[in-house]
Amino acid sequence: MSEWIAAAQEGAILWLWQMDGGPHPLEQHSASADTPEALAETAAALMPGVGGPIVACGLPQAGFRKVPCAPLDSAPVELAQSPRRIAAIPGLAQESPAHVTQGAETKMAGFLALNPTFDGVLCLPGTETAWAHVSAGEVVSFQSFATADMARDMAARLGLRSEAWDEAAFLDMLSEVQARPEKLAGRVAGIRAEGLLAGLSENEARGRLWGAMIGAEMAATRAYWLGQPVAVIGEAALAAIYASAVTAQGTAPLQANGREMLLKGLAEARERLG
Amino acid sequence: MSEWIAAAQEGAILWLWQMDGGPHPLEQHSASADTPEALAETAAALMPGVGGPIVACGLPQAGFRKVPCAPLDSAPVELAQSPRRIAAIPGLAQESPAHVTQGAETKMAGFLALNPTFDGVLCLPGTETAWAHVSAGEVVSFQSFATADMARDMAARLGLRSEAWDEAAFLDMLSEVQARPEKLAGRVAGIRAEGLLAGLSENEARGRLWGAMIGAEMAATRAYWLGQPVAVIGEAALAAIYASAVTAQGTAPLQANGREMLLKGLAEARERLG
Numbered sequence: 001m002s003e004w005i006a007a008a009q010e011g012a013i014l015w016l017w018q019m020d021g022g023p024h025p026l027e028q029h030s031a032s033a034d035t036p037e038a039l040a041e042t043a044a045a046l047m048p049g050v051g052g053p054i055v056a057c058g059l060p061q062a063g064f065r066k067v068p069c070a071p072l073d074s075a076p077v078e079l080a081q082s083p084r085r086i087a088a089i090p091g092l093a094q095e096s097p098a099h100v101t102q103g104a105e106t107k108m109a110g111f112l113a114l115n116p117t118f119d120g121v122l123c124l125p126g127t128e129t130a131w132a133h134v135s136a137g138e139v140v141s142f143q144s145f146a147t148a149d150m151a152r153d154m155a156a157r158l159g160l161r162s163e164a165w166d167e168a169a170f171l172d173m174l175s176e177v178q179a180r181p182e183k184l185a186g187r188v189a190g191i192r193a194e195g196l197l198a199g200l201s202e203n204e205a206r207g208r209l210w211g212a213m214i215g216a217e218m219a220a221t222r223a224y225w226l227g228q229p230v231a232v233i234g235e236a237a238l239a240a241i242y243a244s245a246v247t248a249q250g251t252a253p254l255q256a257n258g259r260e261m262l263l264k265g266l267a268e269a270r271e272r273l274g
Numbered sequence: 275m276s277e278w279i280a281a282a283q284e285g286a287i288l289w290l291w292q293m294d295g296g297p298h299p300l301e302q303h304s305a306s307a308d309t310p311e312a313l314a315e316t317a318a319a320l321m322p323g324v325g326g327p328i329v330a331c332g333l334p335q336a337g338f339r340k341v342p343c344a345p346l347d348s349a350p351v352e353l354a355q356s357p358r359r360i361a362a363i364p365g366l367a368q369e370s371p372a373h374v375t376q377g378a379e380t381k382m383a384g385f386l387a388l389n390p391t392f393d394g395v396l397c398l399p400g401t402e403t404a405w406a407h408v409s410a411g412e413v414v415s416f417q418s419f420a421t422a423d424m425a426r427d428m429a430a431r432l433g434l435r436s437e438a439w440d441e442a443a444f445l446d447m448l449s450e451v452q453a454r455p456e457k458l459a460g461r462v463a464g465i466r467a468e469g470l471l472a473g474l475s476e477n478e479a480r481g482r483l484w485g486a487m488i489g490a491e492m493a494a495t496r497a498y499w500l501g502q503p504v505a506v507i508g509e510a511a512l513a514a515i516y517a518s519a520v521t522a523q524g525t526a527p528l529q530a531n532g533r534e535m536l537l538k539g540l541a542e543a544r545e546r547l548g
Binding site: 060064093094095097098099100128143144145146147149150153154157180181182183184185186187188189190192193194196197198213216217219220 | 334338367368369371372373374402417418419420421423424427428431454455456457458459460461462463464466467468470471472487490491493494
């Protein structure tokens with residue numbers, strides 16, 4: 001396999017990686033571009049002289065495939081041939097309740113390429129967190145949650161800047177909101193009050209905020225994954241939060257790096273492009 | 275009662291009103307200032323020549339009073355005497371669960387000045403929404419929710435710009451999330467998916483988002499207010515959302531304008547200042 005470019009749209013950010021035949025990127029870039037044309041121009045500007053096709057995920061132009069299905073089709077969707085060949089992995093779609101993936105399907109494909117016999121539930125934290133039931137190489141069903149977006153917005157409103165948090169505060173609030181998920185917005189308001197009244201530290205506040213947000217998600221997903229193997233696939237900090245929450249339920253999850261699974265999934269699609 | 279200046283800190287905004295003896299302001303200004311000194315300077319710059327004291331609410335410098343207590347003390351807290359007299363109404367505080375008010379206590383005072391025999395639950399939507407149990411002129415207990423902040427942040431992330439919403443979509447989601455509040459973050463993610471898959475309109479999306487957010491709050495507060503008289507005290511759009519949600523539970527709430535109740539509460543404090 002010769003050189004090619006891997007790309008992923010994640011929220012407002014477009015990631016680009018220069019690849020050769022191996023699993024690790026030679027270079028990484030970020031930019032903003034939301035059409036195949038802009039993607040080709042961005043790649044030419046950032047990586048002049050790098051040839052081969054662009055294989056992308058997270059682009060709505062590639063459409064969506066209805067579950068149940070394998071996370072990766074026989075070949076990605078061809079979006080352009082000139083000035084450069086661009087192909088993209090379609091997202092997954094579920095009609096009822098309505099959910100889509102935009103990139104999580106590619107991480108699932110990467111994970112299943114490395115763990116072809118995995119049967120259980122994948123937890124994929126990101127801009128949205130997806131929980132997918134996987135069996136016999138197919139995604140049977142999934143659901144997604146806007147938890148991380150909501151937690152980051154509230155952290156900004158509460159003036160919490162650090163990435164560190166107090167684990168005890170996290171676990172306390174996790175268990176409290178999981179038992180009473182309707183209390184979520186009240187517990188978030190309480191963090192502001194405790195900052196004013198009781199001198200809550202920033203790390204405690206951040207632990208409580210994430211505990212409350214993830215606690216509500218655990219209440220919603222617990223029946224979906226309990227008693228099955230669970231794998232958490234995400235970036236370090238966010239994956240650690242989810243792994244800690246799943247572990248608190250008595251299930252020790254497998255863990256895989258989100259970026260590595262994404263690149264593995266894109267490489268799988270590159271091979272199928274021919 | 276001669277001229278004075280009413281002021282209220284609401285989130286990042288400081289509101290200032292030029293008052294004479296009557297209930298309605300002669301002028302309204304908004305600015306940003308978060309100390310008594312900055313408040314005095316801002317008032318001098320925006321309303322030169324206007325004399326009398328400044329009576330403010332929403333300032334943490336005034337401290338907090340523990341419930342149960344009347345929403346307004348015998349006199350507001352004096353924060354400065356020169357170059358201008360500044361007094362502020364303390365917020366209310368509850369230790370467990372921890373909640374504070376920063377301005378809602380003043381609207382409660384205004385409402386109780388006009389409705390001294392009210393016994394029931396006040397719902398005060400704002401930056402945070404407070405629900406307060408009021409009896410014999412005192413606030414017995416209260417709780418607050420960061421619902422509106424969270425809904426506005428998610429509306430921005432979903433690209434929803436209008437203020438209009440589809441009432442049927444609102445009521446559908448209200449009832450769904452009230453019954454299953456742990457589904458909140460999942461339903462918010464579903465709005466994005468339905469926009470991509472099913473061409474959900476912006477008004478439907480906004481209705482669903484607010485329905486989901488308020489539905490979770492209704493699940494948390496319903497036992498607190500059901501079977502009691504309820505009064506919703508807020509600005510037009512947000513008050514209408516809450517009044518609609520309370521009405522959907524079979525309780526027709528009283529409604530009062532938030533700004534008018536705030537100014538009435540500040541005027542009550544002005545009278546007690548002597």
